[in-house]
Amino acid sequence: xxxxxxxxxxxxxxxxxxxxxxxxxxxxxxxxxxxxxxxxxxxxxxxxxxxxxxxxxxxxxxxxxxxxxxxxxxxxxxxxxxxxxxxxxxxxxxxxxxxxxxxxxxxxxxxxxxxxxx
Numbered sequence: 651x652x653x654x655x656x657x658x659x660x661x662x663x664x665x666x667x668x669x670x671x672x673x674x675x676x677x678x679x680x681x682x683x684x685x686x687x688x689x690x691x692x693x694x695x696x697x698x699x700x701x702x703x704x705x706x707x708x709x710x711x712x713x714x715x716x717x718x719x720x721x722x723x724x725x726x727x728x729x730x731x732x733x734x735x736x737x738x739x740x741x742x743x744x745x746x747x748x749x750x751x752x753x754x755x756x757x758x759x760x761x762x763x764x765x766x767x768x
Contacts, residue, residue, distance in 0.1 A: 690719065690727035699733060 683689065691699070696716065697707035710716040717732030 688730065690729050691733075693718070693726055693728060696728040696733060700737075 693707050693711065694704050697704045700707070700716075702710075707716060711718045711726065711728070716728060716736065718726050718728050720726055
């Protein structure tokens with residue numbers, strides 16, 4: 651009788667090693683900003699970058715729309731990365747809204763009746 655060849659059994663990788671490998675594959679490498687680059691800006695600078703007034707910037711910080719850090723009792727700074735993420739999110743929402751119903755921006759969908767007559 652001929653003996654059947656059985657393929658070698660694959661080595662089982664312990665669960666802990668598989669999880670560590672999976673986590674390592676999903677990590678991003680933090681890159682330090684170039685020297686001289688600021689990580690935060692003042693509220694006034696953030697408002698200027700976004701094209702809004704200082705008062706609106708403070709209102710949106712209080713509402714949690716604009717991310718901010720409070721340092722001490724009165725110093726508030728805005729992370730530059732937070733501003734970039736905010737703008738990117740808004741652009742993605744706008745692109746999704748345009749695909750869905752053909753309107754240019756979500757704010758274009760108001761419940762106001764159309765104007766009639768001259």
